[in-house]
Every structure is written in structure tokens, then in C-alpha cells.
Amino acid sequence: MATLNFFPKNSSVLSHFSHLNISQFNISHFNPHFNLNQSHIHFPKHFPKQEQLIPIKTLVTDFLDSLTYSQFAVILLGFCWILSSLLQKRPKVLNAPFHGYRSWLEPTFFVQTRYVTSARKIITSGYQKYKDKPFVVRRYDVDISVLPNKYLNELRLYPNTKLSGVKAQVRNLVDKWTYTTLMIESNLHIRVLQNKLTAELTKYLDIAKTELEYGWPLDIPQPEGKLLRLPFYWVEVDIQQMMRMLVARMSAKIFLGYPACRNMEWLKLSIDFSIDMFTAAFMLRMFPPWTHPITAHLIPARYKVKKNLRTAEKIIGPLMEKHRQALAAKEKGDDVQEDDTLLNWMMDNGNEKENQLFEMATRQSILTLASIHTTSMGVANMLFDLCAHPEWFDVLREEIVEVLAETKGEVKAKEWLPRLEKMDSFFVESQRYNPPILLAPQRLAVVPITLKDGTHIPAGTRIACANHNILNDPLTTPNPDQFDPMRSYRKRHESGELNKHLAGQTDKDNLSFGHGKQACPGRYFAVGEIKMILARLLLEFEFKYPEGKSRPRNFYADENVFPDPWARLMMRKRRT
């Protein structure tokens, strides 16, 4: 086997190191509790003499000589990895303590590795320990300074040029290698949600409903189903996948219109894109940025992202061309009928660059990333919670029947949406237990910021709030361990604040959709979709857990949360 012959025996290479002063290394990176200046740490007054180093030197040379080229390459890469971690700038809130170390001896790499699966434990113990003070958790790629929510009212006044949500998001996606940089360059995808979708919410919910009706017999098994047949006895189903399909159809209808919303290639893409993008970014974050030019090419999920984007171009291109032709025909005075799609609005309101095919196709794909899994998880989690607390099925069903009676079967979202108050309250409670993320909102400090009480946030610092812990703090939610789905319903009616405590509204205690001007711009549409799907499911079907199963546990990948992908439910058609 070929081995490396590094140093001729008795070479003087090692003696070159004897002049180095150990304190030049940033040992605190390995463990921040390790302070070279602490008086209880003693170093010998003199470094060993050259003759004393000879046995070590022989050992090292023998070791290096025995290595194969590939072993050496792995060791070299590991060395560079550690070195670059030491040199990488990881700004944090000044004087905020690091949290998550098991002892002062534990290397940072171990803490970062534990964060991948134990972020919940680390953040929760930090929240309990520091409560009113900032602390720092360590992810492979970034240190996140977790701030108490007492700062939120002050922080929300900073514009996104100083505290940026989108920059935090694209860093999470490792933008340079996942084609998401365009989210920073233009906010067209946010403007369309704020100025068009939310401004005309009930109109778009009604449009989405037509697609729900189309997809219902295709995605939800039923006795007279076209593809899937559900007899009147119990059948085990993958409820999460069903919900993803329905939500993908509804989103496609409002974004791209007919017939693209029936294009299976687009529907598949809009479900897969999030998974591929998340996996690619998650893998990339494990490696230091200087390795990305190499590692990015070794990550299969990134190729899938690329492939998805090529497919998106293939589908979006003809739609853009069609709209351009329609505009030209309208200018000539022709009467042209078009679907009222968000894509058309984006084309009409976007500049030349935003209207380039690659940009538009990527932006549409990013919108699927933000909207489909989050919303479908919302419905699936409500069903999981209902099956764990089945006494609430009838309460929600009664409300739906009442609303249908009150509105005389009116199907317009404007009528039914605000009346499903108990379902709204149930969703808020379900989200309290099952947030999609443990640290929200996340912001990147673009400039240095000093808060009123002197807390200093250097430029480049990632800050966030422990949304899940805040909402589950007894000070925010009395008896937080009790699943009480009518909490916000009672709050509204007891205080007379009928327009408050609703799903989708954010405040400093409820950050499930983020906070401030940069809060989720699709949240009201998401809540409407969730209510629309759940109401129909509850009216037509019964649900329960398979024999011996109970509420599935949540999985964690860094601070992201998702329900057990293998969880199943039993469903059967209701005999009404």
C-alpha cells in the first residue's frame, strides 16, 4: 500500500514549532469556558528543550509515514475544518453566555453536533436558565443569540435594512449554493403576498376552494372515489401526504391558475422542492463555507434542487409567454380572458430582471417552499391532536354545522371564515404544541445595534427568540401542560376583544408566525386554507389512531420541527 514519507527521520521540522506561543491560538473556540488567563491554569515556565522533543518527533513522523494518501487527505481536511472554524467570525450579543456545553471540557464541535437533534433540549434549558437575559446556542454554521421577548417591541421598529429576516433565512438556506440569493435582491415574492393575496384574501380563498373541490375525490379516498376507494370501514392512511397534495393544488391554483394547477409535474415539484432544498441546505451548513465549492457538488439533494428548477422553468415559461401575449392582445383592444393569478400580478409589477424566466421560476419554487409543508403540517397536526383528544371532534363539528346553517350554506370565505372561532382557537393551541420552528423570528443584524438597556448586538449577529418556550411559559400560558384548545376562544369572549387572539395574529408572546413587519406574509391565507380543509374533512370523515398507536412524536433537525413522517391515521366515511 502506498504510504506517505513525510519527514526524513531526524529532520528538524518539528523544532520549527518550538518557538510558537500556545496562547496565540483561540482555544476558547474549542470551549468558551476555557480561559487561558484564568489563574488556576498553570503552564510550565519554559517550553521543553529540542532534545526532549525527539521521542515525540519520532512518534509523529512514524505516524505520518504510515498513512495512505487518502487517510492523509481526510486528516488534512479535518485539520482545515477545525482551523477554519477557529478563524470563522461568529459574532454574538456582547457578553451573552454560550449555552449547551455539558462541561467546560466539551469541545464546541460536540455541542454543535448535539444541536442537530437536541436543539429543543438545549434551547429549553437555556430559556429556563437565563429567562430574562440573552444566551447563545451553537449551530454548525452560526452562533444564534437567543433574546428574551422583552426586546421585541424595540426590535420590531428596526427596518429590514438594519435587522433583516430575509438575510437570516437565505443564510439558513446557504443561498449562494441553493440559488436563493435572489430573495435578498428583490422582495417581489413578499409584495405579492402582502399587496395582492392578503389584500384580496377572501377572493383568493374562494378561488383556492374550487381546486380543493377538484382534488377532493382524487386525493381523499372515499366510497365513490375516482382513484382511491374508501369503504365504510376503517382504512389506514398517510394523512400528511394527502394534506400536502391538497395544499399544493390550492396554492398552484392561486399562483399559476388553470391548467398548471392540474399539472402533476408541478404538484410533485412543489412538494419535493422543500424537502430537497431543506436537505441540501442542512448538509451544506455542516461544512465550513470555504469547503462549499467542493462539498456543494457532492450533495445529491442539491442536484435535485437544480433539476426542480429546470422543471419549474419548463412549466413557468409558457405561462409567462401566454400572459405577455394576452397583454399585447389587450393593448390592441381584444377581449382576452385570463385567470386572476399571482404570477400575472408578479409579472405586471416586476422589473425586467424579476421577469427573467430563471428568476421567476425560482421565485415561484421558493413560494412553494414557504407555503406547502407549513400549511399541510398545520392540518395534519390538528388531526393528530383531535385523535389524541377525541372529545373535541363533536365540538368542532357542531360549530361547522351551525355556521353552515347561519350562512344558509353560503360557500363564500367572507361568510364562513371569521365564524369558525372554535376551530381557530383549536389551531392556536395545536400550534402551541407543534410549532414548525423553535427559534422565530430570526434576524441578521446588518449594522451594529445597541438597545435601550445597553445590550449590544454587533453587525453580523444572528438573533432569534425562543418562540416555543415563550408560548409554553406558565407566565404566558397558565397550565401549559394542559391541552386546552378553547384558550383563545375564552380569552376573546371573556375580555370582549373579539378581534384579538386569533390564529395568524402575532404578538410578543405568540411568535408562531414570526413578528413585526417581517412576519409571515402568507399567514392569513394559510389559516383560511387550514380551516377550509379541516371543516370538510370533519364533516365527511371520522378519524382515529391505528390500534396501539398514539399521538406521534415530533422530530427535530436543528431548530426545525416536523411530525413523524411515518405516522398514520385511520379514517372512514361518516354515515350521516
Ligand code: HEM
Ligand atoms: C401554517 C402555515 C405557516 C406557518 C406556520 C408559517 C410560518 C412562518 C414564519 C415563522 C416565518 C418567519 C417570520 C419572521 O421571521 O418574522 C414565515 C415567513 C414567510 N412565510 Fe410563512 N408560514 C406559513 C404559511 C405560509 C404561506 C401559505 C405562505 C405563502 C402563501 C408563506 C410565505 C412566507 C414567506 C414568503 C415568508 C418570508 C417572509 C420574509 O422573508 O420577510 N407562509 N412563515
